[in-house]
Amino acid sequence: MSESKKHRDHRELGQEMDLFSFHDVAPGAPFWHPKGMIIVKELEKFIRKLQDDHNYTEISTPIMVKQKLFEKSGHWEFFKENMFYFDVENETYSLKPMNCPESALVYQTKIRSYRDLPLRLAEIGRLHRNELSGVLGGLLRVRQMTMDDAHIYCRFDQIKQELVSVLKMTEEFYKHLGLPVSYGLATRPKKAMGSKEKWSEAEKILGEALTELGLKYKILKGEGAFYGPKIHFDIEDSQKRIWTIATAQLDFQLSDRFELEYIDEKGIAQRPVIIHRAIFGSFERFIGILLEHFDGALPFWLSPVQVAVLTINEKVLDCAEKVYKELKEKNIRVELDARNETIAKKIRESEIQRVPYILVVGEKEMKENKVAVRERGKGDVGTMNIDEFIKKILN
Numbered sequence: 490m491s492e493s494k495k496h497r498d499h500r501e502l503g504q505e506m507d508l509f510s511f512h513d514v515a516p517g518a519p520f521w522h523p524k525g526m527i528i529v530k531e532l533e534k535f536i537r538k539l540q541d542d543h544n545y546t547e548i549s550t551p552i553m554v555k556q557k558l559f560e561k562s563g564h565w566e567f568f569k570e571n572m573f574y575f576d577v578e579n580e581t582y583s584l585k586p587m588n589c590p591e592s593a594l595v596y597q598t599k600i601r602s603y604r605d606l607p608l609r610l611a612e613i614g615r616l617h618r619n620e621l622s623g624v625l626g627g628l629l630r631v632r633q634m635t636m637d638d639a640h641i642y643c644r645f646d647q648i649k650q651e652l653v654s655v656l657k658m659t660e661e662f663y664k665h666l667g668l669p670v671s672y673g674l675a676t677r678p679k680k681a682m683g684s685k686e687k688w689s690e691a692e693k694i695l696g697e698a699l700t701e702l703g704l705k706y707k708i709l710k711g712e713g714a715f716y717g718p719k720i721h722f723d724i725e726d727s728q729k730r731i732w733t734i735a736t737a738q739l740d741f742q743l744s745d746r747f748e749l750e751y752i753d754e755k756g757i758a759q760r761p762v763i764i765h766r767a768i769f770g771s772f773e774r775f776i777g778i779l780l781e782h783f784d785g786a787l788p789f790w791l792s793p794v795q796v797a798v799l800t801i802n803e804k805v806l807d808c809a810e811k812v813y814k815e816l817k818e819k820n821i822r823v824e825l826d827a828r829n830e831t832i833a834k835k836i837r838e839s840e841i842q843r844v845p846y847i848l849v850v851g852e853k854e855m856k857e858n859k860v861a862v863r864e865r866g867k868g869d870v871g872t873m874n875i876d877e878f879i880k881k882i883l884n
């Protein structure tokens with residue numbers, strides 16, 4: 490593969506692989522095509538499973554809410570230039586730029602006891618942030634994003650264990666993708682809410698959680714959010730670019746602003762601490778990064794089409810259909826290409842789609858009850874019967 494062919498822009502790959510499109514009626518917001526949506530759904534499935542394993546529950550909150558909610562949370566003061574807002578029936582509404590304030594409203598619907606904590610509320614929320622149209626760039630810089638967000642409400646003495654759990658999830662997620670993560674600890678910025686003492690205390694706990702898991706980290710001076718310090722999750726892609734993918738942020742402010750409480754062992758009302766966390770941040774940006782990193786050749790579990798079955802001619806159609814059905818029954822994402830085109834053309838098109846396995850059914854293979862297997866990156870790997878093939882790919 491030539492150098493120029495290797496480092497492709499995700500927009501080009503997205504078009505070639507038929508994953509998404511952009512239209513001038515919605516700058517900074519992708520239209521997902523069926524194949525792109527498979528990637529979104531697989532990521533969703535994986536993160537939901539991870540959250541189940543780590544005892545999260547899931548909520549969903551409105552996209553359009555009154556400005557007064559964001560005044561209460563402090564976003565109006567600190568984040569207004571990044572928000573979309575407009576009047577409806579003489580009141581100002583905003584498209585949520587973050588899920589946190591609404592998550593806090595869900596917390597408040599019940600009296601919470603110390604025994605209820607930690608309460609881990611996940612939300613795959615759709616957010617809008619105002620970026621100038623001139624700086625928008627494919628999936629990497631968008632106005633509308635979908636986050637794998639969560640808020641953990643816990644007691645002060647639970648902060649470290651919760652951060653350790655978040656870091657374990659992060660390690661597990663990136664291991665599954667074969668991407669090593671590096672960590673950064675972002676400290677107090679100039680424009681910040683809360684006392685310096687609280688900030689130092691919080692920064693210390695973040696550092697301890699990282700150290701407990703033996704994870705090395707860099708100090709990112711002044712890069713924290715206005716409401717608390719955070720841990721950055723960075724990855725280095727195949728082009729040696731560093732991306733901050735997501736964060737875990739400690740927040741002592743939101744509970745105060747929303748007067749959140751839990752009742753402690755002595756029956757006294759206390760403020761919970763909030764941890765905001767995302768494992769891969771926005772689906773849009775993350776998929777853009779993955780596409781460029783893998784040059785479209787996504788891991789098998791994320792590939793929109795996992796196996797393509799190609800026919801040599803019409804005589805083998807029944808046999809190819811049988812192979813197709815068997816794979817489909819095993820929940821493998823399979824496509825059958827029975828067009829009256831040359832096999833070379835069909836192979837080339839499947840390769841452009843970065844399909845991990847291409848099965849060619851010819852008359853010889855049909856007689857032997859086998860398929861000829863082509864593996865992405867390796868080419869022809871010989872013939873095998875379908876059970877052998879299934880065993881190979883599901884291992």
Ligand SMILES: [Zn+2]
Binds near residue numbers: 589639640
């Ligand atoms: Zn949040």
